[in-house]
Amino acid sequence: MEILRYAAFTADPAGGNPAGVVLDATGVSDTEMLRVAANIGYSETAFLVPRGSGRFEVRYFSPKAEVPFCGHATIASAAAYAERHGPGVLHLDTRAGLVEVSTTVQSDGTTTATLISVAPRTRPIAASDLTALLEALGWAPGDLDATMPPRVAFAGAWHPIVATASRQRLANLDYDMNALSRLMARHDWTTVDLVCRESPHVFYARNPFPPGGVVEDPATGAAAAAFGGYLRELGLVTPPVTVTVHQGEDMGRPSVLKIGIPAQPRTGIAVTGTAVALAR
Structure with missing residues (x-):
C-alpha cells in the first residue's frame, strides 16, 4: 500500500x-x-x-x-x-x-x-470523575474557569472539556500518564480537551492522548468539533459564529483550527484547517 x-x-x-x-x-x-x-x-x-x-x-x-x-x-x-x-x-x-x-x-x-x-452532544461529568481527572492532571479546583463548566462532549468521539482561567496553568501541563490512561479507558474518552479562553472567539487548547500511546496531540479536529458543540449547547457563544483554537504551541508544533458553529441545535460542527505533505 x-x-x-x-x-x-x-x-x-x-x-x-x-x-x-x-x-x-x-x-x-x-x-x-x-x-x-x-x-x-x-x-x-x-x-x-x-x-x-x-x-x-x-x-x-x-x-x-x-x-x-x-x-x-x-x-x-x-x-x-x-x-x-x-x-x-x-x-x-x-x-x-x-x-x-x-x-x-x-x-x-x-x-x-x-x-x-x-451531530454533537454533551453530558455532565460526574464529580468523582472530575476529581480523579484533576488529580491525574495535577490541577486544583481553583485552576478551573468558573465561566466554562467541565463537561464531556462528543462529535465523533468523547472528550472531557476542562477549562482553566490561566494561560500559564495550561502551558505548565505535566500529568500522570498512567493514571489518566486508566481513567480514560474506563469511560472510553479519546483525548482530554484542556482549554483557556483568550478572548470571546479565541482559545488555546492542549489535548493529552494516553489511550493512543501519545503524550499529547498538537491538533485535534475531533475535540475541536466537540468543543464547538459544547460552546453552542452551553450558550458560551452566539451562533452562527467562527472561533479559533490555537493548539500545539506549548509543544513546539503550532496549529490553528477554525471552528464554524451553526445556529441550529444538534447540527454538525465545521472544522477547517490547512494541510501540507511531509517528506517520506
Whole structure:
C-alpha cells in the first residue's frame, strides 16, 4: 500500500499534527492497519476504502488501538486526495457516522479542508470523575474557569472539556500518564480537551492522548468539533459564529483550527484547517 504523510492544521511541515494516510486500503485487515499505524508512530493514520462517487469507508488507528473518528487525519486525507485528484467534496463513512469534507486549493498551492462533524452532544461529568481527572492532571479546583463548566462532549468521539482561567496553568501541563490512561479507558474518552479562553472567539487548547500511546496531540479536529458543540449547547457563544483554537504551541508544533458553529441545535460542527505533505 502507498502510505502518505501529512501535517494537518498548518501550512508549515514543522507545525500541525502529523497523520498517516492510505488512500486505498482495499483488502487490508484490521491487524495490518494497526501494525502500519504503530510503525508510522503518528497519533493516527487514516485508511480509506473507495466506494465510488466520492464516497469512502474510513478507519482510523492510533499506534495502540482503533478510534471511531479523527479530525486531523480526515483533514490530511482530504488534502492528499485533492492534490492527486483535484478539490471537491468527499463523503466519509466513519465508525462514528457520515462525515462530509470539502477541499479548496489556494493560488499559492495551499490546500484547505473543512469537515462537517456528526451531530454533537454533551453530558455532565460526574464529580468523582472530575476529581480523579484533576488529580491525574495535577490541577486544583481553583485552576478551573468558573465561566466554562467541565463537561464531556462528543462529535465523533468523547472528550472531557476542562477549562482553566490561566494561560500559564495550561502551558505548565505535566500529568500522570498512567493514571489518566486508566481513567480514560474506563469511560472510553479519546483525548482530554484542556482549554483557556483568550478572548470571546479565541482559545488555546492542549489535548493529552494516553489511550493512543501519545503524550499529547498538537491538533485535534475531533475535540475541536466537540468543543464547538459544547460552546453552542452551553450558550458560551452566539451562533452562527467562527472561533479559533490555537493548539500545539506549548509543544513546539503550532496549529490553528477554525471552528464554524451553526445556529441550529444538534447540527454538525465545521472544522477547517490547512494541510501540507511531509517528506517520506
